[in-house]
Amino acid sequence: MKQASFTAALLNTDLAVPDGLVDGLGRPAGRRFAVYRNNVAGSLTEALEQGFPVIAKLLGEEFFKAMAGVFLRAQPPRSRIMMTYGTDMPAFLASFPPLTHLPYLADVARLEQALREAYHAADVAPIAPEVLGAVQPDRLLAAKVRLAPALRLIVSPYPVLSIWRANTDEAAPKPQMQAEAALILRPDYDPAPHLLPPGGAEFVAALQEGATVAAAFDQAGEIFDIGAMLGLLIGGGAITGLDEDIL
Amino acid sequence: MHPKACPPSPALAISRNISRIFWKYPGAVRWLEVHAENYMSDGGRPLAQLRHLAERFAFSVHGVGLSIGGEGPLDEDHLARLKHLSDWLNPASFSEHLAWSSHEGVFLNDLLPLPYTDATVARVADHVNHVQEVLGRRMLLENPSSYLAFTGAEMTEVDFLREVARRTGCGLLLDVNNVFVSATNLNFNAVDYLADFPVELVGEVHLGGHFVDADDHGAPLLVDSHGAAVVDPVWQLYAGLIGRAGPLPTLIEWDNDVPDWPVLAAEATRAQQILDPVA
Numbered sequence: 225m226k227q228a229s230f231t232a233a234l235l236n237t238d239l240a241v242p243d244g245l246v247d248g249l250g251r252p253a254g255r256r257f258a259v260y261r262n263n264v265a266g267s268l269t270e271a272l273e274q275g276f277p278v279i280a281k282l283l284g285e286e287f288f289k290a291m292a293g294v295f296l297r298a299q300p301p302r303s304r305i306m307m308t309y310g311t312d313m314p315a316f317l318a319s320f321p322p323l324t325h326l327p328y329l330a331d332v333a334r335l336e337q338a339l340r341e342a343y344h345a346a347d348v349a350p351i352a353p354e355v356l357g358a359v360q361p362d363r364l365l366a367a368k369v370r371l372a373p374a375l376r377l378i379v380s381p382y383p384v385l386s387i388w389r390a391n392t393d394e395a396a397p398k399p400q401m402q403a404e405a406a407l408i409l410r411p412d413y414d415p416a417p418h419l420l421p422p423g424g425a426e427f428v429a430a431l432q433e434g435a436t437v438a439a440a441f442d443q444a445g446e447i448f449d450i451g452a453m454l455g456l457l458i459g460g461g462a463i464t465g466l467d468e469d470i471l
Numbered sequence: 472m473h474p475k476a477c478p479p480s481p482a483l484a485i486s487r488n489i490s491r492i493f494w495k496y497p498g499a500v501r502w503l504e505v506h507a508e509n510y511m512s513d514g515g516r517p518l519a520q521l522r523h524l525a526e527r528f529a530f531s532v533h534g535v536g537l538s539i540g541g542e543g544p545l546d547e548d549h550l551a552r553l554k555h556l557s558d559w560l561n562p563a564s565f566s567e568h569l570a571w572s573s574h575e576g577v578f579l580n581d582l583l584p585l586p587y588t589d590a591t592v593a594r595v596a597d598h599v600n601h602v603q604e605v606l607g608r609r610m611l612l613e614n615p616s617s618y619l620a621f622t623g624a625e626m627t628e629v630d631f632l633r634e635v636a637r638r639t640g641c642g643l644l645l646d647v648n649n650v651f652v653s654a655t656n657l658n659f660n661a662v663d664y665l666a667d668f669p670v671e672l673v674g675e676v677h678l679g680g681h682f683v684d685a686d687d688h689g690a691p692l693l694v695d696s697h698g699a700a701v702v703d704p705v706w707q708l709y710a711g712l713i714g715r716a717g718p719l720p721t722l723i724e725w726d727n728d729v730p731d732w733p734v735l736a737a738e739a740t741r742a743q744q745i746l747d748p749v750a
Contacts, residue, residue, distance in 0.1 A: 226542070227541065227542045227571060227574045227583075228574060228575070230574075230583065231574040231575075231577065231579065234579060234581075234583075244586075244621055244622045244623065245619045245620075245621060245622075246619065246620050246621070246622055247619060247620065247656075247657070247658075247686060247688075247690075248620060248656065248657035248658030248659065249658060250622075251688070253618075253619040253620075254686065254687040255686060255687050256618045256619040256656075256686055256687075256692060257618075257619065259618040259684070259692070259694055260581060260583060260584075260618065263581040264579050264580060264581045267580045267581060268580055271580070300577045300578070300579070301577070301578040301579075301580060302576055302577065302578065303578060304508055304536030304537075304538075304546065304549050304572075304573065304578045305508050305511050305512075305536070305552075306508065306580060307509070307512060343515050343516070344512035344513065344514065344515045344517075345512075345513055345514055345515060346513035346514040347514035347515070347518075347519070348514075373513065373514070374514075374515075413515060413516035413519060414516075
């Protein structure tokens with residue numbers, strides 16, 4: 225009995241139980257092998273439920289478990305760290321035939337994945353608001369900023385954040401059909417998504433690519449409120465450094 | 472810095488659920504056990520909590536992903552992450568399982584069984600030696616819960632563990648529930664197993680719960696679950712073990728369907744009542 229055939233039979237329940245496996249009396253192992261099959265599928269399904277609770281809620285427990293069974297066999301973990309399992313879930317949802325009529329699911333999964341990444345991201349102390357506040361505005365505009373490792377940006381043609389909120393907060397309003405961009409910030413240890421105004425996603429994306437604040441502002445368009453945007457980033461502990469020696 | 476030792480008293484595993492209970496009852500236990508893989512992130516709250524608790528408690532780090540029984544080589548990246556955790560946390564003990572859990576890069580997230588043969592002893596001993604070299608510390612190897620056996624087995628599980636320990640100098644983690652589960656499932660006598668077990672090598676004991684299923688012939692098939700109370704026969708085996716071996720650090724593994732605190736505390740109290748007379 226090689227571990228290759230054991231592995232194949234664990235993941236493919238159509239395969240016979242591998243030879244050479246017996247009970248305590250030497251009889252074929254039979255459904256004893258199913259304990260391992262159930263442990264593998266059950267533990268990976270549980271990891272996916274923990275990683276994608278809103279997707280699980282949207283699809284219902286029965287459908288989610290069945291879909292997880294398909295996913296875990298198509299994309300078994302390549303890492304031993306279960307907190308990262310499921311990075312392929314958004315792409316899977318986008319192409320899973322029974323779900324093609326729900327195209328927003330992939331972006332909701334991306335949001336959940338981003339929240340989980342933010343939760344486990346490195347801790348880097350932000351620049352204190354009073355220190356940043358003392359920087360001359362023209363020097364701040366000319367600076368490039370370092371963003372916190374926990375920061376994530378999710379841009380969607382669907383109301384991705386409103387859908388997420390409607391499924392995590394009973395008081396949240398019903399989602400309206402609109403494009404949304406969500407910015408995830410983690411001021412302490414709890415990641416929180418924020419709805420970005422028009423231009424906000426372009427601004428943050430430009431900063432992520434290394435643009436100066438002024439250049440990012442140019443990307444954001446004329447109606448953009450840079451003061452409110454910087455306030456959001458600073459309040460969320462998202463600015464951890466400036467490129468220039470201007471502090 | 473010399474690590475805080477795990478005292479020979481009961482402890483609780485910290486999973487997501489139990490940590491919530493634990494913050495409410497901080498004086499209840501003297502040492503804690505964590506799964507290594509849950510703390511292999513770059514940062515965030517779990518690591519911050521662990522750093523905080525490490526100032527006050529002795530820790531046992533329990534790995535669930537090394538695949539020490541795997542046919543292929545150990546995952547060096549994973550071993551490096553483990554070394555990083557072991558170096559900064561400096562736990563009293565590190566343990567892993569006599570099992571495999573990955574094959575050719577696919578991680579199966581379960582503890583899978585091994586045939587007890589000379590070839591397997593050689594492979595497991597090589598891997599244990601390598602882990603101990605990289606970590607720079609002695610490890611404990613845990614007996615598994617078994618649901619089936621292999622044709623062509625050449626030795627008992629106890630002889631297998633004894634031989635790996637002889638070749639590597641590792642210690643053993645004795646899971647008494649696993650002994651009871653395996654003995655029931657594979658028709659051997661748990662008392663005889665424990666009488667044969669090299670208790671002088673045991674650095675830690677695990678106790679936990681299981682659920683009862685049935686095999687194709689209607690015979691009981693016990694499945695380790697960490698989701699129920701320790702059953703009376705396991706307490707009796709544990710009392711016999713402690714009577715013979717003396718007090719040992721003992722972990723109550725209840726990390727699925729975690730009950731309210733009084734139920735969990737009662738399990739720790741029961742272990743303490745068995746440990747006290749021999750302390």
